[in-house]
Amino acid sequence: MEKLKFAIPETLRHKIAESAPNSLHSTCSSLLDFYQNLPLFHQLVRDLTDPEMALCGKNKEAALEAKANGNVCFSNGDFSNALRFYSQALHIAPTDVDDGEKNLVATLYVNRASSLHKLGFSLESLRDCSRALEISPAYAKAWYRRAKANASLGNHEDAINDLKISLKTETSLSGKRQIQGELKIMLGHSGQRSSLLEEPYDITQDEPLQVELQCIFTPTKGRGMTSYTDVPQASLIHKEDPYAAIILKHCRETHCHHCFNELPADAVSCMSCSIPFYCSTKCQMLAGGCGSSEHKKQYEFQRNLIDDLEDYVRNVTSPSITSSELDHAAEHEHECQGVHWPAVLPSDVVLAGRVLVKHIQQQSYDGAHPNIYAIMDLCQNYAQLSNESKLELHVYAIILFCCLQKFYASKLPFNSVIISEGQFHGNCPHEIFRCQSASRLSRNNVCGAGIHCNVRVAQAVYPGGSFFNHSCQPNVHAYFLSRTLFIQTTEHVTAESQLELSYGPQVGQLNCFERHQVLEDRYSFICQCRSCARVNLSDLVINAYRCVEPTCLGVVLDSSVTKYEKEKLGHLKVPNSLQGYMQDEDISSVAFQFCKENDNGCCLEAGHCLSCGSYRDIQASQKTISEAETYIGRLQDTMTGNEVPIKTITDAIKYFDVLKTFLHPFNKKVAEVEDNIAQALCLAGDLQAALDHCQASIEILEKLYGKDHIVIANELIKLVSIQLSMGHESAADNANRLVKIFSRYYGSHADIIFPHLTYLKKV
Template identity: 50%
Template sequence: MFCVDDVSEASLVHKEDPYAAVILKKCRETHCHFCFNELPADAISCASCSIPLYCSDWCQIQAGAPKFDKSSNSFSGLEGLADDLKNYMSDVVLEGAPTLDTGHIAEHRHECHGFHWPLILPSEVVLAGRILVKVIEQNRRASADSNLVGFLDLSHNYLQLPPESKLEMHIYSIILLHCLQHFYRTELPISGIMVSKARSFIQKFFAFKMKKLHAEPLFSLQPVILLSQIQVNSMAVVRMQAPEVKGPIYEPGNALTSNLEHVKVGQAVYVAGSFFNHSCEPNIHTYFLSRTLHVQATKYILAGSELELSYGPQVGQWDCKDRQRLLEDRYSFTCQCTGCSELNVSDLVINAYRCTKLNCLGVILDRTVTTCEKQKLKLLIDAPTVYSKQVEKLKDANIAEVACHVFESDYKLEPQHCLVCDSYRDLEASCAAISQTVSCCKSSDTYLPNRLQDAIASNEVPTNILLDAVKCTDLLRTIFHPYNKRIAEVEDNLAQAFCLVGELQAAIDHCKASIQILEKLYGVNHIAIGNELIKLASLQILVGDSAASGSISRITAILSRYYGSHADEIYPYLRHLKGRQDAD
């Protein structure tokens, strides 16, 4: 996907409703099965099977659930009621209910007969069923023959899947077709030949369990390819989960120092949305309002440039080798984005060790990270023009303070050696020291980091645990690099802990320390920094720090960059912060 014209930062570049969507099983009791918003206390269930739950009549109707009507059949269990009472009840239920869009394909209608199989089958299989139904209904209207493979022209990785995954997809496909046959008997016939070929596939799987099966599918079963397409192209519909504010934010109980969570509530396939390629340093950001996908530009993008989103962890979250391993396992491709093909500060420091030389900020890498960064360096050196540009870019990024030797064209990266002063560090001994540092304290047989996190979760942090955590952090700083992400995580935990015990200035200091590290990993305007600044601003307000106004301004700018005019809707807590800023 390329942009035709220049795209300004914080511009909405795409908006799209899903081709098909399904709620995740863990959210079936808490979120609407159509719009994926939280259910109200008076949720509405399907009038026929009573299993799906909806937040409104509109969502119930859109999903295709049988709706309430005024016929006597609607009151089969209430025969003793008077007719005028029945009419009153139906008027109340149907008041303001919109009619179903004739172009809309109902999602629940085919699932509402007999046993409710979406309750049992994996979400991806249910989603495949809803896509098949949509294709059948569209072809009915167009009087065309069904063609289930390639109907969305989406990529898949079936050929690269291990035999176990292929076998699972074939079995689920047969189960899915049997389920759909209850509603579509003629459009989805399951012939004896298909079952016979499936049996042959299973026999060959067990006969060659330890060997690779043929590269080509052993039989043409179109839903299998559809399942593979869903696995690669579907998106998780997420909601921002933050604690509810029940009073003024300057009261200690309403300080937001815990992490804001992105909760996956649904899974959906978006036709155009699937054509955005991946980058570990994306220039666009996705978010959801109800089930509608929104794509926002987070940088100024020149005309002709590709629009790229992140399929998984970005630069700053994981290092290069871990990002590439996940993308290879999940999507069957080797990432070659700028974040994975060029050196960057984040990948060098995120898991780095500290130099043994006093006051040296040089990084020391272990063998696995060194191997990955060496490969990047080799690719750059083999392309002199790109290498020259990369060197200038790195100098601008102040990489010299942690790895100045990378500017030398003949330099060879070596594990366990500082990339500034070349000092040596025995990482095996360092790892042993780390294990000893965070191991059980004499006063407890529980892992120290887990004890601190459990104490935070219980909103009660004993003094001995807090003191042990501070001591542990001081020792970790002597081993890990100052910009190592693990240091940022322990600083964040300490900020929460000190807030709970009422030492707010100490909480602010640790929160700032965490943010300073994350700014090195992500950059100063990344959404991760905005989330951390919300914590800082909450603490600053509690102590009456005038710097809170500046933090809130930064938060507003960052969240607007990623969510545009919807920032307040996505982050309800932001409204409280801005209200406090206006009051000051």
């Protein structure tokens, strides 16, 4: 990549640097003409697109080697490593290869099912057996292993049916005797047919949208969304599936490449290449790999199977997916060639390709010639990109065009790729987050103070969702179930007021200076939301220093913060016009002189207290702060285990007292240290002290975020878990409070996304 950029002549570099959205075709055409005569470029394209040279194809020999390693581990009782080797083999095993008399993939599924069963994962074992039977319906061992899994789950009727079919398909005498013995045991039990293999949640059954929205144009933010009527708090106002989506590289082995949920122990792979992992056969088929639409090999059963067992076999061996679902999105199909360009190119470049392919497919269904200009407006911020960014996306556009041509050939217009790639990189797509380990409730299974336990797992393009503008204090909340975007109001919104969500940084998370940096770097705009245009308590205190006067609660700011607060007030000529301009009435408690009428204005200077004007030497203070943070950091380093040395805790508390003499009581770092100490004290068994520090952390975060913010609900989980361990009656009130906050942000989906809420409702 760097060599390709370095080879571009200076004149062409200058032309690209000066390019605008309407000149993208010209500049990219010039770059393509140059690369056509560059051997280095042609070698790169061959490396990316030649299946013989790629590392992402299936490999029979490597799969058999991994299977053999798994067999050794299983024989030695090392079931965890056996599971790992069988999963590795499944990832690279071709679907049309036999291992002895059985299909290799089917055998690997049965082997992995045995490992899962030994490790106590009965449901996962059951699913793997069913996958083996989808490939080889007459596989006796798969039916037998499925019976064992069903028996472990209490599904005795299903287990009996599995054993009956296994008995019919087993050819060896010893095998038949073993199955007959199991049948005698099972016939003494009865139960209902299991529904465990069904999807846990069907978003098609979701509650309907509650309001009608309209897209408007504003002088400062362009397009935005409003409602014709007042919108009550906690109203579902938008629901949308992505136009295209892509998993991020760091989550490729931990999350499903289609629905983006965490991968289970029985993850499945693409049928034709070794890039994606999926949480289920359904996601595998919906993603649309090259082999996903092929019919499985059929096997002839003995004709004396009774009718009810024939139906049972059909239900087990046929994936529950409709043709309409398969037509919905086949975004992996054009990448599934045994080539590795989708694995090598950046995720957003691959996503740009998926957007383009989706559009071309839709146009071809309608019999229309592909018109990339009709996709969506994606070039609003192109002109604000740096010269280096423009050059980089031009190079990626040419590479993407050549890679896609291997699949689409003459169907792919050159200008469509160039414009799509160029426009796409002018805007960032939505980022899909997942709450990690949300189903477990534990006082130690928590993240740092005021930080969501969310993991960024994917990027997606939602045309409708893109109309919602950003605010650092949003009045709507976006979340995801599988791939579907949901947007819900978090406060009452009056008619024709803008409905705004957060693009990432929020008040309470970062100060105004830091938020502006993030938004400009990621989205190329300067935020003009209500919070960035007003003085608010959070921005003043989040990184503030303490006044040198012990009895003064005033804040002392550094130069970066004072610059932005001055800009907020720059247009005001009369100091007392600040009345009504403050966003939080508590500001007066930390900035008395700042709010007070003064002929000379307030003392808004770095290092000076905003209440009494006293001066603190911030540079000198920082030396002592850094030393204290070193000792406190040792505490966090030791919390990776189950025990924390008492001396480490006492040292941290000692230096925390020093830290508090320099940092303002509402400084976010103080909240984070309070939280770390609370977790350490929990590990040490001192629950009362842990409770006190946990409460202190929450009180600070309430000042930064507000009392009903989702961050507070996350922190209340820690508090409630400690209170429950101590038998405190107040746990019920706090549990009820956090349940209400989660419902405010996630509505009826709160219990689905956070299963522990069901337990907390009973507290």
